Amino acid sequence: MSSVFAIARYTIIEQIRNRLYQIILFFGGAILASSLLLGALAPGHKVRVIFDLGLVMLELFGLATAVFGAVSLVTQEIESKTIYLLLTRPLRRPAYILGRFLGLVAAVSITMVAMAILHVLVMVSDRMWFQVFTADWSFWTVYPLLVFMSMGKMLITAAVALFFSLFATSSVSALVFTGFFWVAGHFGPELSFMINKTVQGPLRTVLHAAAAVFPNFQYFNFRDMYAIPGFPGYEFIGWAVLYALAYAGALLTVSMILFSRKEF
Amino acid sequence: MMNRSIPLVRKSHLAFLIIFVSLVILAQWRIESRFRWPFPALSELEVSENYAGDLGALFLGAHRVAADIAYIQLLQYYGMGEDERKVGRPTLVTPWGHHISDDEAGVYPRLKEKAVRLLRLDPYFNAAILEAAGALAFNQVRIDESLELLREAIQRDPSFYRYHLYVAAILYRSKGNDAELIKTLEEAMNYNDCPPLLQNILGNLLKKTGRYEESARVFIHIIQTGAREADRNTARQKLVEILQEHPDLQRLYPQ
Numbered sequence: 001m002s003s004v005f006a007i008a009r010y011t012i013i014e015q016i017r018n019r020l021y022q023i024i025l026f027f028g029g030a031i032l033a034s035s036l037l038l039g040a041l042a043p044g045h046k047v048r049v050i051f052d053l054g055l056v057m058l059e060l061f062g063l064a065t066a067v068f069g070a071v072s073l074v075t076q077e078i079e080s081k082t083i084y085l086l087l088t089r090p091l092r093r094p095a096y097i098l099g100r101f102l103g104l105v106a107a108v109s110i111t112m113v114a115m116a117i118l119h120v121l122v123m124v125s126d127r128m129w130f131q132v133f134t135a136d137w138s139f140w141t142v143y144p145l146l147v148f149m150s151m152g153k154m155l156i157t158a159a160v161a162l163f164f165s166l167f168a169t170s171s172v173s174a175l176v177f178t179g180f181f182w183v184a185g186h187f188g189p190e191l192s193f194m195i196n197k198t199v200q201g202p203l204r205t206v207l208h209a210a211a212a213v214f215p216n217f218q219y220f221n222f223r224d225m226y227a228i229p230g231f232p233g234y235e236f237i238g239w240a241v242l243y244a245l246a247y248a249g250a251l252l253t254v255s256m257i258l259f260s261r262k263e264f
Numbered sequence: 265m266m267n268r269s270i271p272l273v274r275k276s277h278l279a280f281l282i283i284f285v286s287l288v289i290l291a292q293w294r295i296e297s298r299f300r301w302p303f304p305a306l307s308e309l310e311v312s313e314n315y316a317g318d319l320g321a322l323f324l325g326a327h328r329v330a331a332d333i334a335y336i337q338l339l340q341y342y343g344m345g346e347d348e349r350k351v352g353r354p355t356l357v358t359p360w361g362h363h364i365s366d367d368e369a370g371v372y373p374r375l376k377e378k379a380v381r382l383l384r385l386d387p388y389f390n391a392a393i394l395e396a397a398g399a400l401a402f403n404q405v406r407i408d409e410s411l412e413l414l415r416e417a418i419q420r421d422p423s424f425y426r427y428h429l430y431v432a433a434i435l436y437r438s439k440g441n442d443a444e445l446i447k448t449l450e451e452a453m454n455y456n457d458c459p460p461l462l463q464n465i466l467g468n469l470l471k472k473t474g475r476y477e478e479s480a481r482v483f484i485h486i487i488q489t490g491a492r493e494a495d496r497n498t499a500r501q502k503l504v505e506i507l508q509e510h511p512d513l514q515r516l517y518p519q
Contacts, residue, residue, distance in 0.1 A: 038332075038336070041336045041339070041340075042332065042335055042336050042339065043339075044391070044395075045332070045335065045391070045392065048328075048332065049332045049336070052326070052328040052329045052332050053329055053332070056324065056326045056329050059324075059325075060324065094277075182324075183323045183324075185325075186322070186323060186324065186325035189301035189303075189305075190305065190306055192301070193305050216292070216295075217325055218301065218325060219295055219299065221325050223328070224303075224325065224326070224327045224328050224386075225302060227388060228302050228388050229421075229423045229424075230423070231302075235298075236295065236298050236299070239291045239294045239295045239298075240291070240295060242287060242290075242291045243287075243288060243291035243292060243295060245287075246284045246285075246287035246288040246291060247284075247288050249280070249283075249284040249287075250281060250284035250285050250288055253277055253280045253281045253284060254281065256277060257273055257274075257277045257281070260274070260277075
């Protein structure tokens with residue numbers, strides 16, 4: 001287990017030193033701050049716009065950190081053969097995968113928490129509208145929950161990005177495949193809709209298979225649904241967290257199986 | 265190339281995989297039994313010049329952001345100079361007798377379309393939908409379009425009582441459509457947070473149309489459930505008037 005944590009620690013340090021990571025963080029901050037401008041275009045709903053846009057940006061930059069982190073750390077390590085330096089040591093391959101994954105998740109979490117703090121500061125900068133916006137609900141309880149649920153998406157995304165980084169033929173294909181999973185993951189309800197509208201046959205089977213393989217990110221989309229009346233409560237959150245952990249666990253296990261058999 | 269000296273899949277890996285996949289299936293099943301996707305299907309979106317942008321936002325799972333952008337675009341449309349859209353419309357006279365000149369009202373033929381786009385992106389952006397409905401009804405005097413918008417809004421988010429309030433206000437002020445107004449208000453009464461103002465309008469209307477018993481029941485409901493003393497007193501006064509005219513209804517409220 002110590003080797004797992006050593007690799008995780010090493011991954012976090014590498015990520016933080018990575019110029020790409022710093023650029024992502026910088027741009028994330030800049031875009032969050034500039035959401036003030038967009039908010040100004042919606043008088044009366046200024047804080048709502050900043051709130052919504054900020055939460056989406058938080059996720060998108062989390063996604064960018066996960067994808068670019070996985071690609072820059074793993075794919076390039078394989079392409080440049082520097083992975084030999086690690087694998088020739090007494091290190092089990094599953095430990096390498098798990099360490100990389102944990103490090104990646106930690107780096108993504110650091111990005112999201114840093115951006116969330118900035119996001120809150122931007123929102124509370126307009127105290128009057130912030131109070132109007134949060135008059136009917138408890139912002140300080142709900143907001144951390146929304147960020148936490150977004151991290152559920154990131155957990156799965158980091159596992160997907162790591163999987164493709166290990167087995168895609170190039171960095172670009174790893175980026176594209178992970179992006180495709182991200183988009184497809186937001187189409188869970190649409191897939192269910194299509195399944196219901198499709199008569200029995202091969203297409204329905206394909207749709208069922210797609211619904212089973214692609215993660216359903218809408219389970220974690222609390223930022224769009226928190227204000228909806230009758231929205232499921234904490235039990236739902238528990239199942240969603242279990243779903244994220246199990247999906248990431250399954251994908252990591254597949255990665256470990258394939259990576260254990262991979263020859264360099 | 266695969267290394268053939270080790271088994272295809274280790275038993276421990278296989279066991280983990282089976283456990284994780286089982287947990288995914290279990291969690292998905294439990295979630296699906298509670299999860300009702302609250303947004304309209306993509307096929308229901310309003311197709312406009314912004315359709316690609318709307319889809320792009322939804323690809324990222326950002327319904328609220330898509331609706332925020334639609335709202336900003338609606339404001340820009342409704343707020344920008346309308347000279348180019350003027351088509352020589354004569355001065356409008358509102359159903360309640362207020363004269364609005366073209367300079368005041370402007371002509372915004374696509375206002376409802378833009379409001380529907382917003383509504384279908386996020387049916388729970390209630391305040392923005394009310395703004396659009398209000399602009400259509402009270403500024404543009406396009407009562408029918410406003411009511412169509414509100415009807416769809418009610419269908420998509422029936423728990424938001426203020427839609428009913430707006431419908432009631434529009435119909436009440438435009439007069440002559442009492443049957444529709446009563447139907448809408450009776451539906452609004454089904455929600456716990458239906459405001460006494462709406463209940464009061466319903467009671468008055470029922471009384472006006474000769475449905476005294478139903479009217480009395482509405483006022484009794486306000487007396488029993490109204491949070492404010494002023495609302496309860498008004499309802500009590502109305503009830504007394506009904507009971508004086510129709511003593512046989514005393515049985516409804518023996519006190």
